[in-house]
Amino acid sequence: MSEPDNPKTAQHLKAACKERYARQILLPQIGSKGQQALGKSSVLIAGAGGLGSISSLYLAAAGVGHIIIADHDHVEESNLNRQLLHSETSLGIEKVKSAANRLQELNSSIKITPVQKKLNAKNIDLLVKKIDIIVDACDNYKTRQILNRASIRHDIPFIFGGVQGFNGMVSCFIPGRTPCFECIVKPPKNKIDKGIIGAVAGITASIQTMETIKLLLNIGSRADRLENRLLKISGLDMKIKSISLEPDPDCRVCKHINCK
Numbered sequence: 001m002s003e004p005d006n007p008k009t010a011q012h013l014k015a016a017c018k019e020r021y022a023r024q025i026l027l028p029q030i031g032s033k034g035q036q037a038l039g040k041s042s043v044l045i046a047g048a049g050g051l052g053s054i055s056s057l058y059l060a061a062a063g064v065g066h067i068i069i070a071d072h073d074h075v076e077e078s079n080l081n082r083q084l085l086h087s088e089t090s091l092g093i094e095k096v097k098s099a100a101n102r103l104q105e106l107n108s109s110i111k112i113t114p115v116q117k118k119l120n121a122k123n124i125d126l127l128v129k130k131i132d133i134i135v136d137a138c139d140n141y142k143t144r145q146i147l148n149r150a151s152i153r154h155d156i157p158f159i160f161g162g163v164q165g166f167n168g169m170v171s172c173f174i175p176g177r178t179p180c181f182e183c184i185v186k187p188p189k190n191k192i193d194k195g196i197i198g199a200v201a202g203i204t205a206s207i208q209t210m211e212t213i214k215l216l217l218n219i220g221s222r223a224d225r226l227e228n229r230l231l232k233i234s235g236l237d238m239k240i241k242s243i244s245l246e247p248d249p250d251c252r253v254c255k256h257i258n259c260k
Contacts (some may be wrong), residue, residue: 048085071096074094094116117145118137124147128154
């Protein structure tokens with residue numbers, strides 16, 4: 001978060017930020033130092049859809065200093081049951097433009113970088129430079145593979161989130177400490193049903209955001225975070241399962257990494 005040149009303006013901004021984040025600064029796990037750390041953090045959100053809507057809103061509200069949000073699509077009416085960054089007035093415009101406008105309205109003191117691109121193996125390395133965490137808000141396996149491999153190459157945590165129907169999944173993949181995404185999630189054999197209730201994206205993305213903040217501030221132990229665990233959420237019967245994860249010894253992507 002850059003400081004303005006005028007000292008009086010800087011003082012006013014500091015006071016305003018203290019008031020904005022007062023309730024989370026009260027938490028001993030965050031405090032003033034933690035809030036400052038959030039302000040210096042950078043996060044890439046890969047996707048401005050259902051998951052990206054909620055994770056970006058909560059990360060912006062929490063005061064993460066720089067949010068890069070990437071998506072190549074435009075807002076369609078069928079998005080509006082779950083993609084709460086957008087509205088009817090956004091129909092037809094780029095999702096990242098709609099997202100950036102809404103996030104800047106929510107918190108004008110942070111930096112939002114919209115990236116109107118389809119993520120691929122050629123552009124991902126530039127996007128992850130100088131970021132602290134990758135938040136997965138994708139809807140396809142291929143893009144998640146790209147994010148996973150960039151995570152490993154650049155030693156950046158990757159917060160996975162997946163949704164379908166009434167169900168959601170979340171895990172934290174951290175190079176050198178956990179299995180990678182491709183150890184755990186294999187390519188789908190059949191065409192995936194794209195039906196979804198919006199609230200499951202909200203639940204899943206909220207958990208992703210919580211894990212992102214905990215990692216940015218190093219809150220709790222590894223056991224307290226979703227490291228080496230996959231959280232499965234069933235919205236229909238409201239059951240949540242935590243499944244222990246082990247690296248795949250045959251994984252061609254991360255087998256060279258010593259998972260401790």
